[in-house]
Amino acid sequence: MVQWTSAIGAVQLARLLRSQQPPAGRKVAAYRALADGVRLLVLEGRIPVATRLPAERELALALSVSRTTIAAAYEYLRAAGFLESRRGAGSWTSLPAGHPLPTRGLEPLPPESDGSMIDLGCAALPAPEPWLTRAMHGALDQLPLYARTHGDYPAGLPALREAVAARYTARGVPTMPEQIMITTGAMGAMAALIRLFAGGGERIAVDSPSYANILQLMREEGARLVPVAMGEGLAGWELPVWRRILRDAAPRLAYVIADFHNPTGALAGAEQRRALVEAARSAGTALIADETMMEISLDGGPQEMPPPMCAFDPGGSTVVTVGSASKAFWAGLRIGWVRAAPEIIRSLVSARAYADLGTPVLEQLAVGWLLETGGWDEAVALRREQARANRDAIAGALRTHLPQWRFELPRGGLTLWVRTGGQSGSRIAEAGERFGVRIPSGPRFGVDGAFEGFVRVPFIVDGAVAQEAVARLAAAVRFVAEGGTSPAEPVGSLIA
Numbered sequence: 001m002v003q004w005t006s007a008i009g010a011v012q013l014a015r016l017l018r019s020q021q022p023p024a025g026r027k028v029a030a031y032r033a034l035a036d037g038v039r040l041l042v043l044e045g046r047i048p049v050a051t052r053l054p055a056e057r058e059l060a061l062a063l064s065v066s067r068t069t070i071a072a073a074y075e076y077l078r079a080a081g082f083l084e085s086r087r088g089a090g091s092w093t094s095l096p097a098g099h100p101l102p103t104r105g106l107e108p109l110p111p112e113s114d115g116s117m118i119d120l121g122c123a124a125l126p127a128p129e130p131w132l133t134r135a136m137h138g139a140l141d142q143l144p145l146y147a148r149t150h151g152d153y154p155a156g157l158p159a160l161r162e163a164v165a166a167r168y169t170a171r172g173v174p175t176m177p178e179q180i181m182i183t184t185g186a187m188g189a190m191a192a193l194i195r196l197f198a199g200g201g202e203r204i205a206v207d208s209p210s211y212a213n214i215l216q217l218m219r220e221e222g223a224r225l226v227p228v229a230m231g232e233g234l235a236g237w238e239l240p241v242w243r244r245i246l247r248d249a250a251p252r253l254a255y256v257i258a259d260f261h262n263p264t265g266a267l268a269g270a271e272q273r274r275a276l277v278e279a280a281r282s283a284g285t286a287l288i289a290d291e292t293m294m295e296i297s298l299d300g301g302p303q304e305m306p307p308p309m310c311a312f313d314p315g316g317s318t319v320v321t322v323g324s325a326s327k328a329f330w331a332g333l334r335i336g337w338v339r340a341a342p343e344i345i346r347s348l349v350s351a352r353a354y355a356d357l358g359t360p361v362l363e364q365l366a367v368g369w370l371l372e373t374g375g376w377d378e379a380v381a382l383r384r385e386q387a388r389a390n391r392d393a394i395a396g397a398l399r400t401h402l403p404q405w406r407f408e409l410p411r412g413g414l415t416l417w418v419r420t421g422g423q424s425g426s427r428i429a430e431a432g433e434r435f436g437v438r439i440p441s442g443p444r445f446g447v448d449g450a451f452e453g454f455v456r457v458p459f460i461v462d463g464a465v466a467q468e469a470v471a472r473l474a475a476a477v478r479f480v481a482e483g484g485t486s487p488a489e490p491v492g493s494l495i496a
Contacts, residue, residue, distance in 0.1 A: 008047060010054035010062035016041055017063070019443070019452050020424055023238070028483070030065060031072035038073070039082050040426045042093050052092045053083070085429040109438065118469040120439045123414040123458035124263065125386060127330040130231060131370065131379035138369035139362050146361050154352045155345065156182025156337070157364045163371040164337050173311050178342040181349060184359045185334040186292050186324035190214055192348050192355065193320060193338065194253070197286050203251035207237075209417070209454075211262045211436035214255065214290075226251055227447040231262070233408045236268040239275050246283035254280055254287045256477045258309055259294035263445050263456040264417040264432070265410025277312040277319055287313075289321045292336075295328040295380050298388040299411040316341040325367050327414065328380050335359065335367045387414060389465065390459040397458070397470035402477060407457075416457040423480055425455045431476035437469050 017037045028036070041047040054062070056070040063070075074091055077083035081096030108122040146157075153163065161177040169174035183189040194217065198204050201222050208227035218225060226249050231238050237256070246254070256276065258268040261434065268276075280287040289309035299303055313319040316339060324336040338348060352358065370376035394416065395409055404421035420428060425441035432439050440455030461469055 007052040008054065010058040013038075013047075013054060013059060014062035016046060019450065020426065029072075031069045031076060034065075034069065034073040035076040035080075035082075038077060038093075039080065040424075040430065042082055042095070043426075043430060047093055049093055049095055052090050055090065076123060096253045106227045116436055117433070118437045118461065118465065118472065120437060120458055120460065120469060122331075123327070123456075123460060124331040125383065125390075125414070125460055127332065128273070128379040128382045128386070130156075131375050131382070132330055132333070132366075134375060135366040136362075137372050138373070139365035142365050142369070143362060151361050152358050153182075153361070153364075154358050155349045156180065156359060157361065160364045160371075162369040163368055164339075167195040167371065168308070168310070168339060171308055171311075173308060173314050175314075175339060176342070179316055179339055179345060181338045181340075181345050182359050182364060183336040183338060184356055185326055186290065186322050186336040187213065187217065188334075188356065188359070189324075189336045189338045190217060190255075190290075191221070192289070192351065193288055193322070194218060194223060195355075196344075196347055196351060198223050198253045202253065204250055205242075205245050205251040205254040206447070207256055207261065208264075208447060209263055209274050209442070209451055210255065211257065211290070212440065212444040215445070215447070218255075223253075225447050230264060230266065234264065234266045234410060236261075237272050237276060239272060239279070240276045240308065242276055245278045246279050246285055251285055252281060254285050255290065256287065256309075257290045257293065259291055259305070260296060260413025262293060262413065265408070265413045265415055268306065269410055273306060273309050274312050277309060281313070281318045288321050289319055290320055292327045293413045294323070296384060296387055296414060297412040298384055298391060310339060316344065320344060328383060329367075329370070329376070333363055333366065343373070386462075387459060391416075391464045393462050393466035394459040394470065395458060397467045401470045401474040406448065414458050414460065416459065418455050418457050420453055420455055420477075422453060423477060424452055426452060427480045428455060428473070428476055431479045432473055435472045435476045435479070437472035437476070439473065 015037060017034070020037050020040065023409055038047070044047065053059070056067050056074065060067040060070045074083055074085070078085060082094060084094045085091040091231050108124065109117060109119045157175065160182055161180040164180050164182070165175040165177045183192065194204070199221065201224060203224045203226050204218055204224045205228050206218070208229050209219070215225065226245060228242055228245050230236070245251070258273055268401070277287060291308065293316055294305070308321065310316060310319045310321045321339040322336065323339070325333045326336070335426040338345065372380065391409070397417070398405055406421070407416045410416070428442060429439055429441040440456050442451030442456070445456065
C-alpha cells in the first residue's frame, strides 16, 4: 500500500530549497546540504509528513545537479529517519521515531513543562490580575439567571453584543447589536468567515508576511493564498500592489492586520485604510480586518490611533471586522467577535448549527462584566504597561547580544520582526531549541518559502528572563554560524 498522502513537485521543492540560506562556516558535501535543506523543511512543517518527493531525475533537473547527488541525499535522509521509500511507490517524508509532528502554526508549550525552555513561540502574556479573578466572580454572580435557560446563544449573549456594539459606536462607527456575533476567540471567527466566503478553493489575498495560525487555517480550509508584499519596516501596505492584486486575481476574500500587524508591528495610516477599503469595494472582495492587537498601543494613547477599518464602510458589507479578548486581555479567555452587515451576521449564525453551536456563557459574562464596569480599560492599561516594559527589555537585549540583527521598534502589539543578518531563520529556530529558547522562524509567516532571513521575537518576557532568552539565541546563532550539528553548550543560564 502507498504510504504518502500528498506530493510536491520538483520545481516547487527546488524553489523552497533555494529560499534557504546555506549554513555558514565549514563546507559540507552537496548531498549533505541538500538533505539538510529537506530535513529543515520537514521540521518546519513546510513539507508535511507523508509527502511524496519528486523522482531523483526530476529533482536533479530542477536543481541543476547530478542525479547521483539527489540519490545520495535521499539515502542520507532515509538513514536519518526523514524519508521512507518503496520500489514502485517512490519516496515520501517521515519523522524519526519519537519526534513530535511539526506544524506550520504556532503552538505554546504545555503549562506543565519543566520550565527549562524559554518559550517565545506564542505572542501571549499572563492574565492581568486581579481583573481576571474579579471578572469571573462577576460572571458567577450573573450566571443563575442564564442557568435557567437552555444556554444556547448562537449569536452571543444579547448584553455582550450590545456592549461590543457600544464600543464601536464610541470609536466613531455607529453599530447595532445586529451587526455583532460573539465567537469562540478570533480563530473561531476566522474559521466561520473563511467557510462562508472562501470555502472550496477560493482565492484569499493576505499580507506577506502574515499571522502564521491564520495562514495555516486558510490552507486547511482549502483556500488558495495570494500573498501581497508588505512595505519595508513599519511602512505598512504597498497600496499599488494591493490594487493590482485585487484587480487581477479577483480574490473572494482579503485578510489584513492594520493595527500593530503580526508579525511586523506595522500600523496602517488612515489614508492607507481608506484606499484599501475602496479598492476592495471596487473589486467585489470582502475585506477581513483583524483588530486583535488594536488595543495594545504602547507609544501614545488609544485616542491617537487611526480610525478603524470599518469607519470607511460602517454598514459592514465590504469590511468584516474581527476582534478578540485574547491578546488585549488573556489568551485563556476565548471570546472573540465579528462586526459586519446584519445579513452577513445572520448567515454566520445560521451556519453555526453545523460548527460549534455557540460560545461558552460564563466567559461571555466575564467579558461583559469587564466592559460594563470599566474593568476592561483598567486591565488593558495594565497590559500596555507590561508589554511596553517587555518590548524595551527584549529590544535592549537584542541590541547588546545580537547587534548584527536589524529591526524597527513598533508602536504597539506584541512582536518584533527581526532580520537575522543573512542567516537562516529556520536553522536559528532549530538550534535555539537545543539551547533552551523556542522561537518561530520567518517562513512560518510567509507563503511558499518566503522570509527565511527573519525570525519573530515576541516581547512576552521581561528583565532577566529577556536577557537570558536573547543570550541563548545568541549562542544558537554562533552555533549555526560555526556549522555545528550538536549543541556546543548545555541548556542553562548563558549570562555571566
